[in-house]
Amino acid sequence: MSHDHDHHHHEAAEWHEDEDDRPLSVARRRFLAGLGIAAAGTTALAGPAAAHEDRRPVNPWGARDRWFAGDHHIHTKYSPDGQYEVAQQVAKAREHGLDWVVITDHGGVAHQKFSVDLVAPDIEKARAQHRGTLVYQGLEWNIPGAEHATVFLPPGRSTVDILRAFEAAYDGGVLSTPVDRGGKGLIARATSADGEPYALAALRYLEAQVLSGRTEIALMFANHPARRGVDSPHEIRGWRDAAPGVAVGMEGAPGHQAAGLATGRAGARGFYEASPNQDSFPGYAPTATENPYRTYGGFDWMTAKVGGLWDSLLAEGRPWWVTATSDSHQNHLDTFAPGTGDHNTTGTRGAPVDTGKPQVYGDYWPGFYSSTLVGAASRSYVDVMRGLQGGKVLAVHGRLVDGLDLRVRSDLDGRGVTVGGRTFVTRGADVEVTIEVRLAMRPNFGGSIPRLAKVDLIGGPVTGPTADRDSFSAPHTSVLKTFEVARTARGTVRFTHTFRNVDNAFYLRLRGSDGNRLTSDGGPVMDVVGDADPWTDLWFYANPVFIDVV
Amino acid sequence: MSWWLHAVPAEPLGHRAAHADALLLAALAPFRPTLAFTTVDCSTPVSRLAVTALVTGPRDGLVLGGRAEEVEGPPAEGRCIRFPGQDALTGVHAAGAIVAESAVEEVVGVGVPVAASDLVDTQAFLRPTLMDGRLVLLVERAAGGVLRPIESPDPHECCGGH
Numbered sequence: 041m042s043h044d045h046d047h048h049h050h051e052a053a054e055w056h057e058d059e060d061d062r063p064l065s066v067a068r069r070r071f072l073a074g075l076g077i078a079a080a081g082t083t084a085l086a087g088p089a090a091a092h093e094d095r096r097p098v099n100p101w102g103a104r105d106r107w108f109a110g111d112h113h114i115h116t117k118y119s120p121d122g123q124y125e126v127a128q129q130v131a132k133a134r135e136h137g138l139d140w141v142v143i144t145d146h147g148g149v150a151h152q153k154f155s156v157d158l159v160a161p162d163i164e165k166a167r168a169q170h171r172g173t174l175v176y177q178g179l180e181w182n183i184p185g186a187e188h189a190t191v192f193l194p195p196g197r198s199t200v201d202i203l204r205a206f207e208a209a210y211d212g213g214v215l216s217t218p219v220d221r222g223g224k225g226l227i228a229r230a231t232s233a234d235g236e237p238y239a240l241a242a243l244r245y246l247e248a249q250v251l252s253g254r255t256e257i258a259l260m261f262a263n264h265p266a267r268r269g270v271d272s273p274h275e276i277r278g279w280r281d282a283a284p285g286v287a288v289g290m291e292g293a294p295g296h297q298a299a300g301l302a303t304g305r306a307g308a309r310g311f312y313e314a315s316p317n318q319d320s321f322p323g324y325a326p327t328a329t330e331n332p333y334r335t336y337g338g339f340d341w342m343t344a345k346v347g348g349l350w351d352s353l354l355a356e357g358r359p360w361w362v363t364a365t366s367d368s369h370q371n372h373l374d375t376f377a378p379g380t381g382d383h384n385t386t387g388t389r390g391a392p393v394d395t396g397k398p399q400v401y402g403d404y405w406p407g408f409y410s411s412t413l414v415g416a417a418s419r420s421y422v423d424v425m426r427g428l429q430g431g432k433v434l435a436v437h438g439r440l441v442d443g444l445d446l447r448v449r450s451d452l453d454g455r456g457v458t459v460g461g462r463t464f465v466t467r468g469a470d471v472e473v474t475i476e477v478r479l480a481m482r483p484n485f486g487g488s489i490p491r492l493a494k495v496d497l498i499g500g501p502v503t504g505p506t507a508d509r510d511s512f513s514a515p516h517t518s519v520l521k522t523f524e525v526a527r528t529a530r531g532t533v534r535f536t537h538t539f540r541n542v543d544n545a546f547y548l549r550l551r552g553s554d555g556n557r558l559t560s561d562g563g564p565v566m567d568v569v570g571d572a573d574p575w576t577d578l579w580f581y582a583n584p585v586f587i588d589v590v
Numbered sequence: 591m592s593w594w595l596h597a598v599p600a601e602p603l604g605h606r607a608a609h610a611d612a613l614l615l616a617a618l619a620p621f622r623p624t625l626a627f628t629t630v631d632c633s634t635p636v637s638r639l640a641v642t643a644l645v646t647g648p649r650d651g652l653v654l655g656g657r658a659e660e661v662e663g664p665p666a667e668g669r670c671i672r673f674p675g676q677d678a679l680t681g682v683h684a685a686g687a688i689v690a691e692s693a694v695e696e697v698v699g700v701g702v703p704v705a706a707s708d709l710v711d712t713q714a715f716l717r718p719t720l721m722d723g724r725l726v727l728l729v730e731r732a733a734g735g736v737l738r739p740i741e742s743p744d745p746h747e748c749c750g751g752h
Binding site for chain 2: 227228229232233234299302306307308311313314315318319322326327328329330331333334402566568569570571
């Protein structure tokens with residue numbers, strides 16, 4: 041196989057289609073990844089190198105998209121630490137304005153054996169009961185060698201079969217459980233490094249299901265990525281490269297946002313209260329200046345740190361999107377407690393018990409605090425997933441914004457592209473950025489009308505694949521401009537910025553804040569364990585736009 | 591006489607830090623070390639938690655699955671689970687007192703300056719780390735205007751810690 045640059049796009053597609061689970065394939069992918077070729081050699085979501093060959097803007101502005109709010113991380117009584125009926129979660133999600141939800145109970149031996157089949161009819165019933173709300177069946181996958189991830193598919197004839205087979209072969213809990221306890225006993229721990237090749241094979245398996253037509257699309261989002269420090273940078277890059285159509289992003293903000301309330305659980309916001317363990321990446325070390333194991337303004341450190349891990353991926357030109365979810369297991373001040381079923385032997389905790397008394401828990405109902413807004417042409421299962429796959433995604437807390445219109449234009453692209461997009465500019469020409477934000481007019485579920493105080497335009501050069509797969513910094517990415525929102529502003533606010541005489545490929549992204557808790561340089565503050573009121577520290581993050589120079 | 595012992599426990603120690611530390615210290619019986627560090631042994635594809643401890647007494651009678659050996663000194667980096675002065679530091683103490691009354695050499699705040707008079711709620715669980723040969727206790731802001739160590743004895747575990 042040649043490594044000629046002019047041809048690698050085509051060849052990448054060839055070996056991509058050949059993917060299977062054979063060890064040879066693992067080795068070959070690693071070899072290519074080491075050369076930095078795998079990063080550029082993606083198919084539909086091509087990197088900047090491939091973009092040179094095909095100058096079609098991605099995510100064109102002005103498409104007839106709407107924002108659909110949703111949540112890709114929700115538990116039920118089919119998780120050993122969950123409690124609700126599917127119907128309860130879906131009804132509450134709908135009540136809180138969500139258009140789509142993914143049911144993601146924890147993978148493991150009992151879930152694979154029982155729950156995956158038990159939950160399917162409940163989901164069918166919820167779909168019938170709440171037409172207009174998309175209810176996906178998914179899984180919270182124990183990524184072998186790493187953290188958890190949402191994996192989900194649109195409804196289809198093979199959906200449950202694919203999920204069941206995937207979990208049996210590739211769930212870190214199943215793989216690490218000894219044979220005499222029903223598992224495979226193939227890896228030492230769910231998070232130990234001997235699991236890493238299984239994670240790549242797992243993602244290639246999902247991609248193969250798409251390529252073979254068994255499902256139209258399948259997606260994976262890494263959940264609470266920095267919580268225990270076990271998602272190393274090379275693993276994240278590896279997932280993306282192994283299945284670029286499937287592994288598309290991570291929770292920018294984890295769930296459990298009520299966990300830090302002083303009047304509640306008084307834990308860490310997001311339950312981010314761990315410290316390094318034996319499977320943690322050594323580079324994620326608490327120091328005098330930062331602690332990767334905490335949230336910052338409710339967002340995961342990988343996303344919240346300007347020039348941090350997320351930016352290091354974007355600076356490579358590597359598409360990787362962020363979301364916000366509830367991770368709802370037990371919702372703060374709800375009266376329900378878990379049922380008395382034995383999950384281990386039946387795959388369910390049984391119907392939850394109404395105690396009649398509000399309980400102190402760490403989570404919020406789906407849609408109550410966190411939402412992932414997805415730009416899609418229609419409220420259909422596949423369209424919403426395509427929007428997620430293409431990065432038309434905003435991660436929002438406390439309804440700080442209901443939507444956002446980003447338009448990035450150049451001399452070569454007068455129409456421009458929007459969030460998650462990719463466009464082109466002639467070397468030396470200008471790039472014009474227009475941002476329109478609809479300010480919130482109604483109270484959020486915390487009872488107040490959220491006030492957007494500022495929008496930051498963040499960006500940096502796109503420098504191509506890095507030689508160090510464990511790199512997690514982008515030193516040239518920074519806040520380029522801050523737009524203040526007047527206190528008196530109502531309706532829609534509009535900002536513009538022009539990048540003049542552009543001579544290098546770059547990317548840009550947006551974040552916004554209610555301005556209540558800011559560091560001296562305008563960033564989010566590390567959340568205080570036991571004293572983090574999420575309603576007074578609201579942020580949104582918009583996914584990037586890549587601009588290539590031709 | 592005192593000597594440095596390094597051991598890799600054969601049994602998995604579970605997920606909870608406080609629990610694992612107690613098991614490690616128990617496994618060192620009959621020795622009661624004056625200093626003990628956990629380190630991560632990355633010499634095999636599956637990393638393992640190891641312990642390096644300054645112990646006093648004869649070099650036999652060890653459990654630990656027989657995987658103990660004598661080493662020359664403390665590790666270059668490590669998380670300290672046993673140190674002189676630790677037992678007295680169970681409540682709320684001034685940062686200066688922690689340094690004065692124990693082997694901890696410095697109390698460093700994450701993103702917050704620490705004065706000697708600033709109070710640290712130890713939660714009876716101090717795990718300073720060895721950084722450049724110094725025993726440093728990292729602390730963070732906590733509720734109620736005090737500081738707390740960044741490591742919790744019993745952090746929330748999702749789904750049993752898978």
